[in-house]
Amino acid sequence: MLDLAILGLLHESPMHGYELRKQLAVKLGAIKAAISYGSLYPTLRRLQTAGWITEAGETPADDAAVPPLTSRRGRVVYKITAEGKERFQDLLDRVGPEAYEDSAFGVHFAFFARTAVDVRLRILEGRRRKIEERREGFREVLARAAERLDAYTLELQKHGLEAADREVRWLEELIANERKNNKEG
Amino acid sequence: MLDLAILGLLHESPMHGYELRKQLAVKLGAIKAAISYGSLYPTLRRLQTAGWITEAGETPADDAAVPPLTSRRGRVVYKITAEGKERFQDLLDRVGPEAYEDSAFGVHFAFFARTAVDVRLRILEGRRRKIEERREGFREVLARAAERLDAYTLELQKHGLEAADREVRWLEELIANERKNNKEG
DNA sequence: GGGCCGATGTATCGGACCGATACATCGCTA
DNA sequence: TAGCGATGTATCGGTCCGATACATCGGCCC
Numbered sequence: 001m002l003d004l005a006i007l008g009l010l011h012e013s014p015m016h017g018y019e020l021r022k023q024l025a026v027k028l029g030a031i032k033a034a035i036s037y038g039s040l041y042p043t044l045r046r047l048q049t050a051g052w053i054t055e056a057g058e059t060p061a062d063d064a065a066v067p068p069l070t071s072r073r074g075r076v077v078y079k080i081t082a083e084g085k086e087r088f089q090d091l092l093d094r095v096g097p098e099a100y101e102d103s104a105f106g107v108h109f110a111f112f113a114r115t116a117v118d119v120r121l122r123i124l125e126g127r128r129r130k131i132e133e134r135r136e137g138f139r140e141v142l143a144r145a146a147e148r149l150d151a152y153t154l155e156l157q158k159h160g161l162e163a164a165d166r167e168v169r170w171l172e173e174l175i176a177n178e179r180k181n182n183k184e185g
Numbered sequence: 186m187l188d189l190a191i192l193g194l195l196h197e198s199p200m201h202g203y204e205l206r207k208q209l210a211v212k213l214g215a216i217k218a219a220i221s222y223g224s225l226y227p228t229l230r231r232l233q234t235a236g237w238i239t240e241a242g243e244t245p246a247d248d249a250a251v252p253p254l255t256s257r258r259g260r261v262v263y264k265i266t267a268e269g270k271e272r273f274q275d276l277l278d279r280v281g282p283e284a285y286e287d288s289a290f291g292v293h294f295a296f297f298a299r300t301a302v303d304v305r306l307r308i309l310e311g312r313r314r315k316i317e318e319r320r321e322g323f324r325e326v327l328a329r330a331a332e333r334l335d336a337y338t339l340e341l342q343k344h345g346l347e348a349a350d351r352e353v354r355w356l357e358e359l360i361a362n363e364r365k366n367n368k369e370g
Numbered sequence: 371g372g373g374c375c376g377a378t379g380t381a382t383c384g385g386a387c388c389g390a391t392a393c394a395t396c397g398c399t400a
Numbered sequence: 401t402a403g404c405g406a407t408g409t410a411t412c413g414g415t416c417c418g419a420t421a422c423a424t425c426g427g428c429c430c
Contacts, residue, residue, distance in 0.1 A: 106341070134214070152295070
């Protein structure tokens, strides 16, 4: 998941870790909290080892005269490689059922602008189906067992039902739009 | 987090792992997906080692005549201990900022029926503050950088804003209710 | 001038939690 | 009677988080 997000951002422009995290927090803000450094830096190293990104060395030392006693560790700027771009497209296209899960869906959606139309539709419809099932779960609980639940659990179920319902409608809209643009374009 | 959820459920009645997971899926359905066995069973063992739960042995072998060749491993029913109940109350009462986070908030809320009024209010207000901040974030992005975002990212931000807005209003309602009942009761 | 603080920046470690997998039993139905 | 889906316990590898550490830089107040 992080792989996709990081490759996607670096695809737009080279960046160092800190910046990456901030941009990610904005881009995925609606979906999940900012990712932690405990995930980010190890992942960056892994991506680098895999050859999908490289260090692009921030303005390489024109102040080499400065004694390296306090080994001045500056920012590390990463950029995506050609292999990285391939890998990115691969991750975008090869969508399994995971793509409908809460976290993965958000990341995929965030890069829809770079995703093929049919893949977009497949993801949106899969997601819709999933949320519909979730909604059905809430309905059943509320219909069959409402009297056995305490007030707060009940409230949580109702809130969940409402949220699911709204997400389904949101997805319907997006799907309709996608289909329309698909025909017109 | 799991500790709280499991102790809470076992506080209501003894249960075995599988059942625990199902009940949890219902109780927390609005918040998070069902917890995995890879989390559940290790946690059960941990809670048992800590002395907070014990095995309550499903109707202890009145069929001891059956040869134990196929070491018939039946269901393992767990029940909460006195120490476990103390621990549960402790977890309910000692609320730090984690309790406002997405996952933790849901679990805390699910056991509000067993939570003191002032603690309930503190959690609800903390949560509201947190979501208000999130909402503010969306507003700022939309106001300051909308033209620089692609259509999908924009859509995600708008959806996030709306969801945050609705959650704040939901929390307002709950808080108002809590205050009213507090005075009346 | 000097000290402090918050933002910027890289990095690690332990632990929480998940997804896949394995394996066994039970009751139903084809 | 064979197969299948639900029930049930359990482990393993891997992803990701939260806390923590440490260093620099700019601005602010005294």
